[in-house]
Each structure stands twice: as C-alpha cells, then as structure tokens.
Amino acid sequence: MYELFFQKLNEKILFSEEEQTIIKGYLTTKKIRRKQYLLQEGDVCKTLAFVEKGALKEYTVDEKGAEHILQFALEGWIISDLYSFMTGEPATYNIEAIEDSEVVLITKSAQEEIFKKVPKYESYSRMQITGAYLAMQKRVNSLISLSLEERYLYFTSLYPTIVQRVPQHMIASYLGLTPETVSRIRKKLAAK
Amino acid sequence: MYELFFQKLNEKILFSEEEQTIIKGYLTTKKIRRKQYLLQEGDVCKTLAFVEKGALKEYTVDEKGAEHILQFALEGWIISDLYSFMTGEPATYNIEAIEDSEVVLITKSAQEEIFKKVPKYESYSRMQITGAYLAMQKRVNSLISLSLEERYLYFTSLYPTIVQRVPQHMIASYLGLTPETVSRIRKKLAAK
DNA sequence: TCCTTTTCTTGATTTTGGTCAATGTTTTTT
DNA sequence: AAAAAACATTGACCAAAATCAAGAAAAGGA
CATH class of the missing domain: 2.60.120.10 (Jelly Rolls)
Structure with a gap:
C-alpha cells in the first residue's frame, strides 16, 4: 500500500x-x-x-x-x-x-x-x-508569455499522461480557457 | 549591511x-x-x-x-x-x-x-x-480565474508598494497584459 | 536647466477568444 | 440493454483585448 x-x-x-x-x-x-x-x-x-x-x-x-x-x-x-x-x-x-x-x-x-x-x-x-x-513558476511563465496554442502544446508535451486520462474540459479549465477554445486549438493542430 | x-x-x-x-x-x-x-x-x-x-x-x-x-x-x-x-x-x-x-x-x-x-x-x-x-499558486489562480480588472485590483491590493515604485508597463508585463490595457483599466477604475 | 529617453494615454482598427445554442458522441449508471 | 449524464464539436455572433500610431507628460542624465 x-x-x-x-x-x-x-x-x-x-x-x-x-x-x-x-x-x-x-x-x-x-x-x-x-x-x-x-x-x-x-x-x-x-x-x-x-x-x-x-x-x-x-x-x-x-x-x-x-x-x-x-x-x-x-x-x-x-x-x-x-x-x-x-x-x-x-x-x-x-x-x-x-x-x-x-x-x-x-x-x-x-x-x-x-x-x-x-x-x-x-x-x-x-x-x-x-x-x-x-x-x-513555469506555469506562470506559460500563462503570461505564450499564445493559447503554445500553452496547450506546452501542457501536452509536459503532461502527456494527464491528457490521456483527464477529460478535455478539465484541461481547458487548468489552462484558463473555455472547452470550445481547446476544441478549436486541437482541430487547428490536427490540420497541420 | x-x-x-x-x-x-x-x-x-x-x-x-x-x-x-x-x-x-x-x-x-x-x-x-x-x-x-x-x-x-x-x-x-x-x-x-x-x-x-x-x-x-x-x-x-x-x-x-x-x-x-x-x-x-x-x-x-x-x-x-x-x-x-x-x-x-x-x-x-x-x-x-x-x-x-x-x-x-x-x-x-x-x-x-x-x-x-x-x-x-x-x-x-x-x-x-x-x-x-x-x-x-495564488498568482496562477488569479491568472486562470479572474477578469483582467480583478487581476489588476488583486495585484494592487497585494503589493501597493510595488505599484508605487515600479513603472506601469512592468506591472502590465507581470500581469500578462499590454500597457495600453492597464492604462484603460486604471481609467475605468478612476471613473468609479 | 535643457535635452533625451522613458513612460503613459488616447483613438482607430483588427484579431482573438468567449458566449450561446444546437447536435452528435461517448461514458456511466441503473 | 436502455436511459441518462457527461463530454466534445461546430457555427454564428459578440465582446474584449491586442495592435498600430500619435502625441503628451514625466523622469533621468548631462
């Protein structure tokens, strides 16, 4: 235990x-x-x-x-x-x-x-x-200096496991974004 | 010393x-x-x-x-x-x-x-x-959960001395805002 | 003190992201 | 297995904040 x-x-x-x-x-x-x-x-x-x-x-x-x-x-x-x-x-x-x-x-x-x-x-x-x-401290830095897309990518690269296990709207909440915005960022990234 | x-x-x-x-x-x-x-x-x-x-x-x-x-x-x-x-x-x-x-x-x-x-x-x-x-941690919370105006007020109430001694555009940078936005927030608050 | 640099403000315009609403999908619960 | 709840996506619209630009004010340095 x-x-x-x-x-x-x-x-x-x-x-x-x-x-x-x-x-x-x-x-x-x-x-x-x-x-x-x-x-x-x-x-x-x-x-x-x-x-x-x-x-x-x-x-x-x-x-x-x-x-x-x-x-x-x-x-x-x-x-x-x-x-x-x-x-x-x-x-x-x-x-x-x-x-x-x-x-x-x-x-x-x-x-x-x-x-x-x-x-x-x-x-x-x-x-x-x-x-x-x-x-x-790194999170503060990402909040004040990165674009939303960069912020999302930073998070997913840092915590891939969380992305797998946690609903997307909670990740949006963690990043200070709406679920819709995260959905759109993902769509845009997928297009690349 | x-x-x-x-x-x-x-x-x-x-x-x-x-x-x-x-x-x-x-x-x-x-x-x-x-x-x-x-x-x-x-x-x-x-x-x-x-x-x-x-x-x-x-x-x-x-x-x-x-x-x-x-x-x-x-x-x-x-x-x-x-x-x-x-x-x-x-x-x-x-x-x-x-x-x-x-x-x-x-x-x-x-x-x-x-x-x-x-x-x-x-x-x-x-x-x-x-x-x-x-x-x-409190700063992260203010970044993900407060409106810009609330964020500015939170900062000034927490660190009045910094507001007095540091140029406004640096406070904008600390808050993740542009200097113009901070100037407009101040104007709006002064009107009250 | 004068000159230079830095800082702040304001307006016009554009961009970004939030809100609202509807729909489809997936997951959970019974 | 069916019903309900939670979750994700998409579109239309709107509000908020960034950008660009100009000018005024304040502070710092010579």
Whole structure:
C-alpha cells in the first residue's frame, strides 16, 4: 500500500529500513471513489495526500459556478491545500477524485514528529516543495508569455499522461480557457 | 549591511548570536546600479540574492523582443533563477535592477555548509520556499480565474508598494497584459 | 536647466477568444 | 440493454483585448 510513497522517497535521498519504519508508523491510507471529495472549501485541510493510485484535481469555484483547476495529481504526486494545512485556516480549494483513487495521508503533527525523528525527511520535504515551486513558476511563465496554442502544446508535451486520462474540459479549465477554445486549438493542430 | 537579512531570519525562527555569526561568514554583498544585470539568460546562476535595498525584476524575453516579468523583488525578498541555482544548468531568466540596489549573496556551497552547521537554517529555508510556492499558486489562480480588472485590483491590493515604485508597463508585463490595457483599466477604475 | 529617453494615454482598427445554442458522441449508471 | 449524464464539436455572433500610431507628460542624465 505504501510502495510508491517509499519508492519516491528513496529516489531523492536514501532512507534506512529503520527510518522507513518510523515514517510508516505515522502514515494512514484512504480510498476515494470517483467524484468524491478529499477536501471541501471551508473545511480545514488536515493532511497532505500522496497519490498511490488514481487521479485527483484541486480547484476553486467562482461566483458563476465555473470551476478553475489549480492542480492535477496522478500517481506519485502530492496534493493538499497547503495554506490551510500549514495554518489551520479553512481551505479555499476543493480536492476531488477524478478516478477511484488511493492516497497516503500525513497530518501536520505526524509531519512534525517525522521531522524530529528523521531529520533527513525535512531535507526531502524541502526538495519536494522546491520542485513544486519551480513547476508553478513555469506555469506562470506559460500563462503570461505564450499564445493559447503554445500553452496547450506546452501542457501536452509536459503532461502527456494527464491528457490521456483527464477529460478535455478539465484541461481547458487548468489552462484558463473555455472547452470550445481547446476544441478549436486541437482541430487547428490536427490540420497541420 | 546584513541588518534586514538577519531581521527576516529571526522573524520565523530565532537564531543565536553564534549561529548568526556562522551564517554571516558565508555571505557576501553586492551593489547593482539601475538597469544593470544581476544575472543574464545563459549564464549559470551562482547565488541566491536577498534584497537589502532597492528593487529588481526577473524576466524572459520572447522572440518578438517582448519582456515577461516573472517576479519583482523589493527589500526583504529573495530573487534567483532557482532552477539554474539548484542544477548548475544555464539560466533561462534575466535579473535586472529597477533601482540602485544592494543584495546579500549566498552561493550553493555556502548554503550547503550552512545547512550542515546550522540545521535550523534548513527549516527556515523550507518555510521560505513554502511561502514562495503559496504566493505563486495564488498568482496562477488569479491568472486562470479572474477578469483582467480583478487581476489588476488583486495585484494592487497585494503589493501597493510595488505599484508605487515600479513603472506601469512592468506591472502590465507581470500581469500578462499590454500597457495600453492597464492604462484603460486604471481609467475605468478612476471613473468609479 | 535643457535635452533625451522613458513612460503613459488616447483613438482607430483588427484579431482573438468567449458566449450561446444546437447536435452528435461517448461514458456511466441503473 | 436502455436511459441518462457527461463530454466534445461546430457555427454564428459578440465582446474584449491586442495592435498600430500619435502625441503628451514625466523622469533621468548631462
């Protein structure tokens, strides 16, 4: 059940069997069915969720009821309303399963205990968030500097798996476009 | 010369005099005149730069010569091409002073040494990058979900000081808009 | 202070992408 | 297997924002 979690962990820094056992003691797992919430806006986000299996999305809903997808998470990704997790304030984002999924959960206090007992884990955590920051930065850059067509191509080249598994209108939402526009971009690209 | 740097450091976690002396030993400073580069695309980004005084911008230039601003940094902010800094690959961004500035520089090896000798500094570093991630996430959200007018208002409410000190066309670039559009948004808002 | 450069504004025009609506297709649920 | 829901495509139209161009204002440098 925790295979992928520990595989990813050891990819960046090697952890001993002992360290891994300590860490494992603080983890729990959860299954979420398609269309079920892992987190709802307004609730406090109590955990980080590492995706062992499945696919989830994190999004806001505006006054007009339109959904804006901030993040997808497939196997091996971490998803959470990080601000709510860190501060204990109510969440501003929703997290929902796109496919039946399995996640590994880490609470705030669990994370703090792990930091104390396995200091290397804080280094891992720092590298993890640094990677997430860099990805977010690239996304901002694509949003402010690329044409819509380039933006779509950039996304598909970066995340081909997401394109395969996620409905097109969600990709449109992630890119800040309407479904119609994405459909037209695809048509135009296919013509080439 | 390092006043603000240590002030910010102690805001999040308290460091002893001893620890601060160790850290100080790894820092250097640099003055940059307005319009001078701290980093040019293609060069390797050797340092993180903490802004003690002044204002800088980080940006890309596209094929048409248009500038896209990824980040501003005023006093107390850190600026760097983080990917280049982490990996040693050539930088994809430029960093330039908007005003005459003074920065505190930390090289990669200096950072690693500080992590070893002052472990708390890695916690600080993790919190620092987490904050940067959250800010970037909010910016993505504003880019995909707000109208241009809302985006402008969001920016000005979040960073009133930047609005005061930085030319309007740079703010347009940061927001992914043309200078003309920002001018018209301002006109419209003033009419209210 | 004067000159130069940078910055901001405004108008006219064009392009882009959103909205609305209808239809067909695929997927999910019962 | 049938019904329902979700998804994708297409066309017509409209609104929003970019582009182009000119001129005014402000700031920086000599």
